[in-house]
Amino acid sequence: ETGVTQSPTHLIKTRGQQVTLRCSSQSGHNTVSWYQQALGQGPQFIFQYYREEENGRGNFPPRFSGLQFPNYSSELNVNALELDDSALYLCASSFLMTEQETQYFGPGTRLLVL
């Protein structure tokens, strides 16, 4: 167990809807990253938040947005859902201090878009 929790565990939405996924970081960590993992593929970096500000973004459209709160928990919001957004969404927390930080992943939220 990494101490990183995510909710909900599973979610079904229809195309065009909006979804909010939540993540609670491991105690003592100040950075949270979000990844999308399509079936049979490796995770792809969406974005990272450090001290409540976006600190890097992958190749995802603006309809993917996020928030980090003062307690370092985080949300991933996806607007105008598309069928291809169906995936496992993983958050990872870390402590941004050195160049060799380890990211600790939560169990993920599996999103199905119909």
Place this chain on the structure above:
Amino acid sequence: SQQGEEDPQALSIQEGENATMNCSYKTSINNLQWYRQNSGRGLVHLILIRSNEREKHSGRLRVTLDTSKKSSSLLITASRAADTASYFCATDARETSGSRLTFGEGTQLTVNP
């Protein structure tokens, strides 16, 4: 797009045998990490090797890194049925502040009892 490529894509061995998985990547890195994933669940961090290290051990795991060939290998010795999982390498290029991991597509390891 994925930076890393794992090879093989799938590996099936008998309990007690060793399993070797390889990873290649394209850009300069600060470190390379190996993760394990059971049945589409969360990723478990296994080991991190820095760009200035060539080999690292952790229990039954041995990781090598060859930055001149941009490749790494993960060796699991004396495998167990519980080692059955997908294994991913991830590189941290640290082009900007913060850690952005770039994952390969993984190797599915099956250890038969």
